[in-house]
Amino acid sequence: MKSATFIFVLLFLVACKPRNKLNTNEQKLAAEIKTEEQEKKKAEKATEANSITIPDSLPPGFRFQEDRKIDPENPPEMIDIVGNLNNKKEIKLSDITKRVRYIRLAPPPDSIFYQTPLQIIFTQSNIIATSHFGTCIYSLTGEFIDLVGVTKFDSPNGIPPPPIPKNDPYFAKFNDAPEKIKSIRKKQYGFTSKEISGIYENNFSGDDIFFKYRDRDKEESYLMKYNVKNQSNSLPLPNNKETKDLVIFKGDKIVSLTDKSTFNYHILSKNSKIGYQRKWNSAQNGIMLLLENMQGDTLCIFKEYDRIKNYDATLVRSVESGSQYFYKNQFTYRSAFNDTVFRLIPPNRLLPAFLLNFGEHKLTALEAIHPNYDLANKFLINSWTETPDYIFIRYTKDRSTINSRVNKTVKYHYAVYDKKLKQTIHLPVDPLNYAYEIENNIDGGLPVWPELITQEGKIYKVFEGWELKKHVQSKEFLQLEISAEKKEFLTQLAEAASDAETIIMILE
Amino acid sequence: MLKYNLIILLRNLKKKPVYSTISVAGFTFGIVASLFIWFWVLDELSFEKFHPEHQQIYRVLTLSKQGDNIVKSASSYEAIASTLKMDYPQIEDATYISYSSEDSPLKVEGSTNKIESRRAWVDNQFFNVFQGFEFLEGTRKNALDNPNKIILSEKTAQKLFGSEPALGKTLISDKWSWDEVYTVGGVVRIPQQSHIDFGYLLSENGGKMPVKYSNNWHKSVHVHTYIKLQKNAEINENFKDLVSGHIGKYTNSTDKLLFQPIVDIHLHTDYETYQYDKNISNIKYIWIFSGLALLIILMASLNFASLSAARASKRATEIGVRKVSGSNKKSLVKQFIMESLAQTVFATIIALFIVGLFLPWFGNLTSKEFSFSFTPQLIPSLFIITLLVGIFAGIYPAFYLTSFNPVLIFKGGNPTGSKAGFTRGLVLVQFTIATVLIVSGITVYKQLQFIQNRDLGIDKKNIVVVPTGLWYSIKNFKQELLENPNIISVSASAQAPVDYGWQRGFWWDGIDKQDTLQANMLWVDEDFAKTYNLKMIKGDFLKFNYSDYWSESGKANKSKKEGKEYTFSIPVVVNQTFVKMMGVDNPIGMRLNNSNVIIGVVKDFNYRSLYNKIGPLVLQNSPEAIQTLNVKISPVNRAATLNFIRDTYKKHRNERGFSYSYFEDELEQVYKAETRLGSLIFIFGLVAVSIAVMGILGLSVFATERRVKEIGIRKVNGAKFSEIMALLNLDFIKWVTVAFFIAAPISFLLMNNWLQNFAYKTRLSWWVFALAGLLALGIALLTVSWQSWKAATRNPVEALRYE
Incomplete structure (x- = not known):
């Protein structure tokens, strides 16, 4: 009997031995596809809605009337900040993502791009790397494709890049850059009078890149379109003055822009764009958003209700600039100091999507901008990042400036709104930790505070080779409980990268 | 002892x-x-177990939305192999095979002997993953180290070189309008137990039209991807989630990946494999x-x-x-x-x-x-x-x-x-099994007959199918064939409508592009309806102006190269099911996908095997897709007509070998597995029935022996022959009858389940059960009666001699 029991147990154990099988759940994946397709459909409908056309029969001066009503079937979600000040929960990167992937940007063809850290923008098909000195196009895997614009400095008396402030914990990491990078960046550089003064973000254009070309001498600006596949080069530029320098601009002129306009734009569709401006301007002229066709005809004005009249100060305080981004192809907008986040449904609908509750800590535009108002007890949004599952909000109590940070009078708070659970939490972070980022327990790489998202809503972080090198040599990294394989991967990545190389970490 | x-x-x-x-x-x-x-x-x-480490090898499947359905397929994205290997350390190796048509020509340099075989492109990892393909000549290591190398299957090598060595020899393929020159880098044996089959392999960089898929994110039914996991790879939920969503990482597609162990492909493939997988059961x-x-x-x-x-x-x-x-x-x-x-x-x-x-x-x-x-x-x-x-x-x-x-x-x-209960129980069990098998045998036979005799909605008799390979200028050949009075009609098509599963999404004005209707697509010429006797419900069959087509097609290609859009409308005919699914009364004149216009509606016909219901179908004339000729011939002088077709074919297309088959034979091939199943059930059913007969024979011998004296006494006392027979038979008959009533519901459930495989099936008629019952009873009676008769006709004196 004993032996029979033994055999039975043995057979059971053999049968229960974990099998190293790659078996995926078909039903679960099918359900995921259906959900994603529905989301995609919604996003595509939003794109279609963005693509409005103006009937020929519209009378001159016709404008759509704005509609800011709440949709009773999809009322705005409340993000209760004050009500959850004590609802604290620690999160790590594995709580919000499954893996991280790295893209190494190939070196740009001109070392000028190393002067300042690159600003990285993801389009549907490309990565755009841009700086004060020009704009490069990369593939989504980091291969260099083309230069769209380079403004090589031509004047030794030009304006140098702003110095990196010392003793500011917010910028502290830049002081750690290797000497060779610091020395490059200390050089006195200036700019030509021609520049790409802004990349217009959009969610529809595929291989098309829209940007604003500006000639400061002539006070001319154009809305330009550059197709990565065609690599068009039709911009008629009188660049004889700069022939000794490398001045390149590529693209097709779509329309002239008013150079003195206070508006910045996001492109909604092939025939429409949405303009927004700084709070000071909108509070003055009463226009929060301006929907225009590509020729600049106004289609709809969305009014600014937080107006400033009879302003009596000589200074205007720069505090925050609101939020403007595409979420699933819908232009999403939060006016600075405002507690409502809108989604735009062209031509004239602003749909409230989120309401922020700052309670008594809320500010009006006047209080924020007027230097006489005390902001010590007020909340100001410092960064707002929406992904399909979460909204990451970093806000400050008091105004965040170099002085307030150095003197440690400003407090930083980190909140996360879980869209599925409809719940707001605060992270248990020291309010004087101005550079807090979520610990990367996935591969032990650099920590992340979500501030940048791709068109698909994936969070990404941009850093340079020397930052990764420093990280993998740190004591914290060596002591991390991460598999040796992952550590080895990161170490190799750091070794392979040059100090100034741009690396993008994408959370997937 | x-x-x-x-x-x-x-x-x-x-x-x-x-x-x-x-x-x-x-x-x-x-x-x-x-x-x-x-x-x-x-x-x-x-x-697949001939591959070393086969437990670690998987085929990558794609789960994708097609219309309202989520469809699983072996179709793969071309860049999947390279990116999977690059992104996941758990994956030791990844490879793909990209199939081309099976009429890809090949000949030995300096020889006129040309063969046709299935060509496929593979990457350099192919033989690292599939190490079970034995190299009869050459080595795995150097197999495809040069873009001009070609790997032959054993069968292809035999066709080209007989028993001569093939390694290092020069081969020429003129599939396109130019010659591709290759050097044989190896000869491999494809075991019978492989789902992968090919005539010859080229490197992904080989030929004038190399595939070079490493960075191409387009899904293709011709591409199948495989991965090999690390031996002790950590397969956790996180990895599974990531690898399933791999496509979303590189594209906007919502497609997901599934992983099928290669050892499961033969018996557990529940998705469309088109013509590429061999031996699916x-x-x-x-x-x-x-x-x-x-x-x-x-x-x-x-x-x-x-x-x-x-x-x-x-x-x-x-x-x-x-x-x-x-x-x-x-x-x-x-x-x-x-x-x-x-x-x-x-x-x-x-x-x-x-x-x-x-x-x-x-x-x-x-x-x-x-x-x-x-x-x-x-x-x-x-x-x-x-x-x-x-x-x-x-x-x-x-x-x-x-x-x-x-x-x-x-x-x-x-x-x-008495242990009669036990022996009766045995009769019961044996005849229950035998009756189930008889019902199963009759049902399989009935279904096969149903398949063969069902009206498919097309004329299947006397149609000769000639594979031609891609042939853009088939017109003259068709015309010459029609000069023969025994040739009734000739039609060119991509394939004969035997079991054609190619699908494409269609949309039209008024529906969301994402809700495309997935329909089968048949490329046929204007004579297809006549050749297969299709019935038109509305409008006309495909009228076509070939010169316009080529002119417009040329303009479209030119515009495409210039990055501009140029569309032109090609007429199509749809079937009744397509119209029903469109939900319109009159589809004539409606545009599909902005590039086709519906000009006619054809009566539903079975263009796929009877496992599938008639689905939505679109018929389109595409001179660029012609690979088959369908020739309707007169039933008289068939041999002479076939000779004429062969000779005319050689005259027009001498560069290709001639082969033909009858459409009816091709249809039969589709049901080969069922025919084989029928034969096996019949044979093993016969064995089971024989064993049951032996059992009942033994028991009846014993029963009569045991009752020999009783019978003797009964006979002496005037019992009739019929009474003795009834006495001995009744008991067996009773239990065989009970067995029938047990077997009937069991066999009904079994056969009903089996018939569910078919979209079109025979009925499980009452007479099938009655016939099975009668057969079982008849067999039992014959067996038992033989012994009963012997006992009943025996002289009672012999039985009672010693009393």
Whole structure:
């Protein structure tokens, strides 16, 4: 009997031995596809809605009337900040993502791009790397494709890049850059009078890149379109003055822009764009958003209700600039100091999507901008990042400036709104930790505070080779409980990268 | 002791030759059938196992939304192999194979002998993943190290070079309008147990039109991707989530990846494989035939048990003597099990001879190659089968016979009472099984007849199908064929409408582009309706102006190169189901995908096998897709007409070899698996019924022997012949009838389930069950009546002589 029991147990154990099988759940994946397709459909409908056309029969001066009503079937979600000040929960990167992937940007063809850290923008098909000195196009895997614009400095008396402030914990990491990078960046550089003064973000254009070309001498600006596949080069530029320098601009002129306009734009569709401006301007002229066709005809004005009249100060305080981004192809907008986040449904609908509750800590535009108002007890949004599952909000109590940070009078708070659970939490972070980022327990790489998202809503972080090198040599990294394989991967990545190389970490 | 037991066994066998023969024959039949099934099942389960580390190899499947459905397929994204390997350390290797058509030509340099074979492109990892493809010439390491190298399958090498070595020889392929020159880098053997099949392989960088898929995110049905996991790869939920969503990482697609172990491809493929996978079967057949083997063995064992129990009274005295002489129960049990085992061993030996003799025939029947040898798998399997059958068959009689009371035996009474219940139970079980098998056999036959006789909505008779390869200028050939009065019609198409599963999404004004209707697509010319006798419901069949087509097509290609859009409308005909799914009354004039315009509606016809319901279909003329010629010929002078077609073909297309088939034969090929299933069920059903017959024969012999004196007395007292027959037959008839009522619902459930595989199926008519019941009863009656007749016609004096 004993032996029979033994055999039975043995057979059971053999049968229960974990099998190293790659078996995926078909039903679960099918359900995921259906959900994603529905989301995609919604996003595509939003794109279609963005693509409005103006009937020929519209009378001159016709404008759509704005509609800011709440949709009773999809009322705005409340993000209760004050009500959850004590609802604290620690999160790590594995709580919000499954893996991280790295893209190494190939070196740009001109070392000028190393002067300042690159600003990285993801389009549907490309990565755009841009700086004060020009704009490069990369593939989504980091291969260099083309230069769209380079403004090589031509004047030794030009304006140098702003110095990196010392003793500011917010910028502290830049002081750690290797000497060779610091020395490059200390050089006195200036700019030509021609520049790409802004990349217009959009969610529809595929291989098309829209940007604003500006000639400061002539006070001319154009809305330009550059197709990565065609690599068009039709911009008629009188660049004889700069022939000794490398001045390149590529693209097709779509329309002239008013150079003195206070508006910045996001492109909604092939025939429409949405303009927004700084709070000071909108509070003055009463226009929060301006929907225009590509020729600049106004289609709809969305009014600014937080107006400033009879302003009596000589200074205007720069505090925050609101939020403007595409979420699933819908232009999403939060006016600075405002507690409502809108989604735009062209031509004239602003749909409230989120309401922020700052309670008594809320500010009006006047209080924020007027230097006489005390902001010590007020909340100001410092960064707002929406992904399909979460909204990451970093806000400050008091105004965040170099002085307030150095003197440690400003407090930083980190909140996360879980869209599925409809719940707001605060992270248990020291309010004087101005550079807090979520610990990367996935591969032990650099920590992340979500501030940048791709068109698909994936969070990404941009850093340079020397930052990764420093990280993998740190004591914290060596002591991390991460598999040796992952550590080895990161170490190799750091070794392979040059100090100034741009690396993008994408959370997937 | 063993010696005495053997002597007793031999004496008993000799004393009762009928019983002995029935027992041993039953065992032999059972073991033969089981061994055949064992060989077949083992072969079915051995697919892909010739690849070392096959447990780590998976095929990458794609799950995607098509219309309203989520569809699984082997179609793959071209960049998946390279990116999977790059992104996941758990994946040791990844590769793909990109199939081309099977009419890709190849010839030896300087020779006119041209063959056609399936071409495929692979990347350099292919032979690292699939190491089971044995290199008969060349080596795996250097196989495709040069873009001009070509790897031949053994069959292709034989066709080109016979028994001569092929390595290093120069081959030329003129599939396109230029010659591609290759050097043979190896010859590989593709085992029968492989789902991958090809004529020759090229490097992904090879030829003038290399595939170079490493960075191409387009899904293709021609591309199949495979991965090989690291041996001890950490497969956790996180990895599974990531790897399933791999496509979303590189594209905007919502498609997900699934991973099918390659060993599961043969028996567990539940998705469309188009024409690329070879030897796809179904696990249900393993269950069916394994069950059948078990039933046959069970029947043979029950025969032995029932006959032994029936003979109990005959051996009662022997048991009594042995018990009185001091034999204990244990030794008696051992003796009976030994007897059973000895007979099983004997039956196994005979069975081995029979299997050895008939294995080639069985291989032919099942289209497999079996070789009989005492392999390390066969010997233990044989040992286990023999041992289990021997013990199973001997265990009941052993305990039954040894439970006799010796006192009762010597007093002359019935030592254990009547065991008729047991023997009746056995008749019941055996005839239940036999009836189920008879119903199954008749149903499979009926379904095959249904398939063959069903009106497919097309004329399938006298149509000759000629594969032509891609042929843009087929017009002159068609015209010349039609000059022959025995040729009624000629139509060019991409393929004959046998089992064509190619699908494409269609949208039209008024529907969301994402809700495209997935429809099958047939490329045919304007004479297709006439050749296959299709009925038009509305509008016209495909009218076509070829010069316009080529002109517009040229403009479109030019615009495409310039990055501009240029669309032109091509007329299409849709079937009734398509119109129904569109939900419109009159689709004539409606545009599909902005590039087609509907000009006619054709009556629904079966363009796929009857496993599939008639789905939405779009017929379009595309001169760039012609690969087949469908020739409707007169039934008279067929040989001469075929010769004429061949000669004309050679005149117009001498660069290609000529081959043909009849459309009806091609249809039959589709149901080959079912035909084979029918044959196997028939054969094994026959074996099962034979064993049942032997069982009932043995029992009837015993019953009549036991009642010989009773019959004698009844006859002396005036009983009629019919009364004696009824007396002896009635008991068996009763139990066979009960068996029928048990078998009927079981077989109904089984066959109903099997018929669910077909979209179009025969009815499970009452008469099938009635016929099966009558057959079972008839067989039982014939068997029993033979013995009853012998008993009833026997002279009663002989029976009562000693009373």
